[in-house]
Amino acid sequence: MEGFRITNGLFFIVLVVMATLVADATPLVDKAKDAATSVGDKAKDAATAVGDKVSGAVSGAVPGGPKASCDVKVLGAKGDGKTDDCAAFAKAWTDVCAAGGTLIVPKGEYLVGSLELKGPCKGPVTLELNGNLKAPATVAATKPHAGWIEIDNVCDFTLKGNNAILDGQGALAWKVNDCAKTGKCNSLPINIRLTGLTNSKIMGITSTNSKLFHMNIINCKNLTLENIGIDAPAESLNTDGIHIGRSNGVNLIGAKIRTGDDCVSIGDGTENLLIENVECGPGHGISIGSLGLYPNEQPVKGVTVRKCLIKNTDNGVRIKTWPGSPPGIASNIIFEDITMDNVSTPVLIDQEYCPHGKCKAGVPSQVKLSDVTIKNIKGTSATKVAVKLMCSKGCPCTNIALADINLVHNGKEGPAVSACSNIKPVLSGKLVPEACTEVAKPGP
Template sequence: MDQDGYIQRAVCWLFVTTVLITTNHAAVVNIKTKGAKGDGITDDGPAILRAWKEACAGAAPSSLLIPPGTYMSLAIELPGPCTGPVEIMAKGATIKAPPELAKFTKDSWITIRNVDRLTITGGVFDGQGQETWKAKKCKDTTSCQIPVNLRLSKLKNSLFKDITSINSKNFHIALRGCDNSRVENVNIEAPGNSINTDGIHIAKLNGLNITNSKIGTGDDCISFGEGSKNVHIERVACGPGHGFSIGSLGKYPNEEPVEGIFLRNCTITGAVNGVRIKSWPDSHPVTVSNIHFEDIIMTGVTNPILIDQEYCPHKTCKKGAPSKVKISNVRFRKIRGTSAGKVAIKLICSAGVPCENVEVADINLTFNGGPSTSECYNAKPKVVGQNVPGVCHA
């Protein structure tokens, strides 16, 4: 064999050997080997944390395995950074939070933070929030520490797929600082009368795709907080709940702009709102721009298309003072179906900074088998195509 042949064989042998060494040394840490009982009663949180620490520090790519079964866990935090990519594999596993709110001292149940290239695959996360929703003392105050099911913070370049979150005491999934990440095939469930159970809350991130998911809650299916940028949502079914909501914005000083939200090919059924932008009156200044709601089917939605710059749910606002949140470059296109309220399009913009460049195109929303109506305040939308109802002039 000539020299080139020997070199090719040597390179091939080196590649195969490297793959075998990497595979053999990749860490797969089963929480059962770290003391998890899986009886649904014992607190398996410490075992999950021990497994996480080993997997996070292990040779990449590493995995934390939660095998099929039912586990109970008190609040836990799984921190990074890690040696390399990490996967949490929980297919067939159900993890339950304790139902008692008194067992929580912080506003999170499971927190994962500061990891690059995290994957979470599978798992049912049951917040057991039924008793919390009934607790009157927490409904109108921010003093209670009501935990989010999954608080995912600064998990860049990550993938969250095939996850189910049910009956969260508060938000189901809160994504903050998770740049360039994906959410796929997520199922989120809570009854329509559950309190503050937003399906997915997004804030301070740049680059997120949410696809092929089903969300039914007692609050927003997906809510966009400050600093939400370049978010693409497709094939998401929402209902019950409060729809897809940008905001509320302007409550606090120095909020970051919201820009580049693209929501397409979704359905909204039996929700209080459809697609909504909301800000507080007498607000701090912030901007909302480059928003696209397109190709959406609504069934029995009370407020299908809504801009509300007088949002004041707790009656503690100065409604006479205009919002300083500037809304511009918004598109409502190809939205069709049925409205449960007579007013299908309501654009309530700020008298101080009126909405600019709002387009309403090819809307077909009926009410009780007949035409619906529209209302506009401090907004002069650009009207394109055929629209039912007529937009603020018919």
């Protein structure tokens, strides 16, 4: 029994010694692990940094986040106004569209034959223009209604123009762009075509000298345009400033438009459109239509044009539909707080619109116009007929309201007059000229 106790005591002493040794060794093991982890992390960081530098050199992407930021000059664009930089733009768009991010165009002048910036994209995309874009001056036919710059099927898109100029170099095209004679003007490129944009914004750009329309907006939803410039001489044929069709929730806020056709034209299917603080002229004014040229056109509903200046134009605000048209609708339209300066026919409803004599003259238009308010229109008329309301005899206008009109004409023909047909407008406020004192007739 005594020997057993001695052995047991020795065993206990051994256990205590071993425990002490293990405890002393634990910090050493932990330090070794920490050292290994630190070395591994540094190796990973170094590898990541190398990878980012390689990626940035190849794609123009800036490290530091999942979204791409691509600079077209890093990707090979020259920006010298002579070299076609399309390839660099296409590569940059592919990169930012794949992840969302920003396509950066530094200062310079970029010659691009055509650009197709198409979605859908994986995240919001911003195109930041610090330089100008220039199209080839040569006249080359394209597919009908094609754009020189096309932005298509993108959500949450922002174009920050920073006063960039998009020059279509259209002077040569205007000489061969007479639609009435050639019938081929639609084969020329539109400067900027925006198709299928949703929750997007375009700001701070100027389209100049487009070969056809400057800007065409089709099938867009919740699109805002701010600080837009359109610049072309009066002799630039068929260069509508901004055309909007089959779109819902477009806001055009602040624009200066000089061109050879309508400053703004509004096509079928346009709903909930706001046009505000637009300066128009030279040009053909701000127009709804023409409507009724094609079958199955969609209704135009909810258009407001306000706080605009229209100067030295062929028309002011107008609604135009073709005679002999299929049925259609244009309703809930407001023209208000608009100043006219030397405008031929400042207020015009023309349901016998027949340019070049190519229409079913004498056959009534079937486009129904209703709930139109024309309010607080003032200024000077370049022609004697300052207000002309010529509605369809087969589908008369209803609920057309005139309020607070003050338009004067100082020409040799005498003071301004108001001419009407197939309409009984709702009148309020002071009206100069007095409403509907003459019968409206087709023609200028």
